[in-house]
Amino acid sequence: MGFTPGTLLREGKTKKIWSVQGNARLCLVQMKDDTTAGNGARHDVIEGKGVLACAIATSVFELLYRCGIPLAFHNRVDDTRFLAKRCTMIPYEVVIRREAHGSYLKRHPMVPRRTRFPELLVEFYLKTTGRRFGDHALPCDDPLVLFRSGAAELYLPDVELSRQAPFLVLTDYPLLDRPEVFEEMTANARMVFGVLEHAWTSAGRVLCDLKIEFGFTATGDLVVADDIENGCWRVLEGDQYIDKQRYRDGATVEATRALYEHVASLTSSFPKIDAHEVLNALG
Ligand SMILES: Nc1ncnc2c1ncn2[C@@H]1O[C@H](COP(=O)(O)OP(=O)(O)OP(=O)(O)O)[C@@H](O)[C@H]1O
Ligand SMILES: [Mg+2]
Numbered sequence: 001m002g003f004t005p006g007t008l009l010r011e012g013k014t015k016k017i018w019s020v021q022g023n024a025r026l027c028l029v030q031m032k033d034d035t036t037a038g039n040g041a042r043h044d045v046i047e048g049k050g051v052l053a054c055a056i057a058t059s060v061f062e063l064l065y066r067c068g069i070p071l072a073f074h075n076r077v078d079d080t081r082f083l084a085k086r087c088t089m090i091p092y093e094v095v096i097r098r099e100a101h102g103s104y105l106k107r108h109p110m111v112p113r114r115t116r117f118p119e120l121l122v123e124f125y126l127k128t129t130g131r132r133f134g135d136h137a138l139p140c141d142d143p144l145v146l147f148r149s150g151a152a153e154l155y156l157p158d159v160e161l162s163r164q165a166p167f168l169v170l171t172d173y174p175l176l177d178r179p180e181v182f183e184e185m186t187a188n189a190r191m192v193f194g195v196l197e198h199a200w201t202s203a204g205r206v207l208c209d210l211k212i213e214f215g216f217t218a219t220g221d222l223v224v225a226d227d228i229e230n231g232c233w234r235v236l237e238g239d240q241y242i243d244k245q246r247y248r249d250g251a252t253v254e255a256t257r258a259l260y261e262h263v264a265s266l267t268s269s270f271p272k273i274d275a276h277e278v279l280n281a282l283g
Helices: 049-066 103-107 179-202 253-267 275-282
Strands: 005-011 015-020 023-031 034-037 042-045 073-076 081-085 092-099 116-126 144-148 151-155 168-170 206-216 222-225 233-237
Touching: 023 049, 049 073, 049 081, 049 179, 049 253, 081 222, 092 179, 116 179, 179 206, 179 222, 179 275
Parallel strands: none
Antiparallel strands: 005 015, 015 023, 023 081, 034 042, 073 081, 092 116, 092 206, 116 144, 144 151, 151 168, 206 222, 206 233
C-alpha cells in the first residue's frame, strides 16, 4: 500500500503516531527507543529497542490476524514503524491474568506468587494521566475499576483490596451506555491471551499476564489497538522473566536490550504457528 507520512498526531512515552497523507482512516505507529518504568520514574534510551519492539509487535499481530482477531495493525512498513487503522482509543487498559504476579499480589497478599487461575482473569484499569480524571483529582494514575451496581468503583491498584474502599465512585464513566462493548472487549481479550499463551507454550515459555488496549476505527469497529510488545506481558523462562519486568526490577540497559533481542527472536517464529491448530487448542 503506498502512503506518505503526514503530521505527528501524538507522542507518548514509547510511541509516535503519525497521520497518513490522504487517508484519515490510517496512521503510522513508530516505536521509540525510549524505555520507561514506574510512570516515568526510570527512563532510558535503549538503542535498537524500537526496532526490536516493532519486530515483536509485528510477530504478535500477524499471529492474531491469522486467528481472526480484529486489529488496528495493518502491516510493518520499516524497522520501527507499522501501518495501523487510526483509532479513537478507549481509555481502559485491559489486563488478562493466568497467574498471580505484579500488582495482583499487592491487592491479594494472601495469594502466593504464580498461583494459577484456571479461568483467565480479566481486569479493567482506567487510563489517566497527571492523576486527574475530568474534574476529579486522583490519588494515583490508572486505577483498578470494579463495575458494580451501574457505577465504576476506582481502587488503588497496589494496595490490599480487602483493606480499601473505592477512593472514587463514578456514576458516569467511559462506555457506560455501551455494556456490550465491555463484553466484546472481555471476550476478545480472552481470545488474544489464549492465542499468545498457546504460542508461548509451544515456544517452551509461560505467558503469565498481558495488557492490551482497544480502540474504535473510523467505521466504528472495535479493534485491539496500540501495540503488544515486550513491555505488555510477563513471560517466564524457567523462573526468570524475559520481558520488561526485569527493567522495572533494575536490569541494566544492556541486559534489557538483550532480553528484547531474545524475545524478538522467539516471537519471530510465532507466524509459523498454524492458526487452525491454535484455534483447535483453544476449543
Ligand atoms: N492505532 C492507533 N490509533 C490512534 N492512536 C493510537 C493508536 N495506537 C496507539 N495510539 C495512541 O498513541 C499514544 C502514544 O502511545 P504511547 O503508548 O507511547 O503513550 P503513553 O505515553 O504510554 O501514554 P498512554 O498512557 O496514553 O499509553 C497513546 O495515547 C496511544 O493510545
Ligand atoms: Mg501506552
